[in-house]
Amino acid sequence: MAEVIFNKLEKVYSNGFKAVHAIDLKIAEGEFMVIVGPSGCAKSTTLRMLAGLETISGGEVRIGEKIVNNLAPKERGIAMVFQNYALYPHMTVRENLAFGLKLSKMPKAQIDAQVNEAAKILELEELLDRLPRQLSGGQAQRVAVGRAIVKKPDVFLFDEPLSNLDAKLRASMRIRISDLHKQLKKSGKPATTVYVTHDQTEAMTMGDRICVMKLGHIMQVDTPDNLYHKPKNMFVAGFIGAPEMNIRATKLVDQAGRLALSIGNETMPLSETLHNNVVDHASQDVFYGIRPEFVSVSDEPFAEGSCSGELVRVENMGHEFFMYLKVAEYELTARIPSDEAKPMIEKGLHRKVYFKFDMNKCHIFDAKTELNISI
Numbered sequence: 380m381a382e383v384i385f386n387k388l389e390k391v392y393s394n395g396f397k398a399v400h401a402i403d404l405k406i407a408e409g410e411f412m413v414i415v416g417p418s419g420c421a422k423s424t425t426l427r428m429l430a431g432l433e434t435i436s437g438g439e440v441r442i443g444e445k446i447v448n449n450l451a452p453k454e455r456g457i458a459m460v461f462q463n464y465a466l467y468p469h470m471t472v473r474e475n476l477a478f479g480l481k482l483s484k485m486p487k488a489q490i491d492a493q494v495n496e497a498a499k500i501l502e503l504e505e506l507l508d509r510l511p512r513q514l515s516g517g518q519a520q521r522v523a524v525g526r527a528i529v530k531k532p533d534v535f536l537f538d539e540p541l542s543n544l545d546a547k548l549r550a551s552m553r554i555r556i557s558d559l560h561k562q563l564k565k566s567g568k569p570a571t572t573v574y575v576t577h578d579q580t581e582a583m584t585m586g587d588r589i590c591v592m593k594l595g596h597i598m599q600v601d602t603p604d605n606l607y608h609k610p611k612n613m614f615v616a617g618f619i620g621a622p623e624m625n626i627r628a629t630k631l632v633d634q635a636g637r638l639a640l641s642i643g644n645e646t647m648p649l650s651e652t653l654h655n656n657v658v659d660h661a662s663q664d665v666f667y668g669i670r671p672e673f674v675s676v677s678d679e680p681f682a683e684g685s686c687s688g689e690l691v692r693v694e695n696m697g698h699e700f701f702m703y704l705k706v707a708e709y710e711l712t713a714r715i716p717s718d719e720a721k722p723m724i725e726k727g728l729h730r731k732v733y734f735k736f737d738m739n740k741c742h743i744f745d746a747k748t749e750l751n752i753s754i
């Protein structure tokens with residue numbers, strides 16, 4: 380049994396800097412939890428406290444039934460994979476894989492069996508006699524993952540393990556690590572996994588749930604789908620999704636009993652549901668948030684709810700275009716399927732076009748608290 384629990388976990392570095400602010404997090408046994416956030420938000424600090432590589436300043440870390448605050452790393456039932464692989468340069472792949480097991484005084488036959496099993500899972504069999512310097516980055520990282528697997532830990536910890544790899548390898552390693560997790564689960568030996576990354580694609584594709592951090596605070600813990608469609612605050616809304624959600628200051632203006640977004644000199648009425656959710660905030664300063672795929676663009680005004688802007692820039696993504704509209708003092712991004720975008724683009728840039736939002740997908744954030752007041 381190895382659920383992982385942070386209870387008011389804190390880190391204050393020796394220079395007095397508080398990196399982690401009393402965070403609470405419960406990771407279920409066998410869950411794949413991704414911790415994501417921008418550089419410096421304390422992902423590594425948090426993971427290192429879980430691993431026992433950094434002292435805990437306040438609160439507690441539990442693994443399974445045990446409070447592990449004062450246990451050494453090797454007593455915690457964890458295995459960690461780092462960004463820089465951290466392989467022993469003078470040992471072969473086989474020796475690297477076996478090293479941790481030898482230290483634990485495991486019988487040789489069992490070590491061989493576990494090394495061979497890991498080598499098979501990660502397709503390292505051909506590489507077992509090579510030294511780390513004879514490996515590509517992707518191969519070295521597979522060995523690093525293998526070294527974690529052979530320990531058969533209760534909890535796998537990953538700290539940006541793919542950051543040193545090129546985009547293509549990253550994508551294939553992502554799938555490999557996800558598959559490995561599923562495989563262990565299926566075989567009845569689920570490994571709780573805590574995976575740290577700054578890359579939202581990794582977070583969205585790998586996590587059962589994702590914990591979004593900002594400056595040592597947890598902003599939201601949720602499924603990928605909920606983070607995307609129901610972000611609790613402006614930070615999560617802006618961090619998850621590429622291209623980014625359009626988040627712009629606006630006012631909720633009353634138009635004959637129905638609230639509307641004020642956009643430049645124009646307005647766009649809210650849907651009934653959205654109106655009902657935010658009606659208490661009439662005439663307040665708020666931000667609206669709309670993802671680029673929920674913005675429609677047209678040469679002609681829409682039947683209702685149109686606003687207008689200037690088409691200033693387009694980017695061809697192949698299957699779709701990103702269209703950039705200048706609206707009042709800001710720009711909006713729209714993601715438009717190619718078939719729809721091409722006829723508009725052929726008419727040229729720097730002209731008036733019309734846009735509207737899918738109001739069922741529009742978020743409203745309180746300007747002061749930055750909380751999503753529309754869900």
Ligand SMILES: Nc1ncnc2c1ncn2[C@@H]1O[C@H](COP(=O)(O)OP(=O)(O)O)[C@@H](O)[C@H]1O
Pocket residue numbers: 392393394396398416417418419420421422423424425
């Ligand atoms: N040994 C240290 N002493 C003081 N501050 C540190 C130390 N290590 C990290 N920090 C600070 O703690 C914050 C979190 O760092 P880190 O956990 O490495 O972030 P992340 O992994 O999310 O990029 C940063 O502001 C960083 O500068």
Ligand SMILES: [Mg+2]
Pocket residue numbers: 422423424
């Ligand atoms: Mg880090």
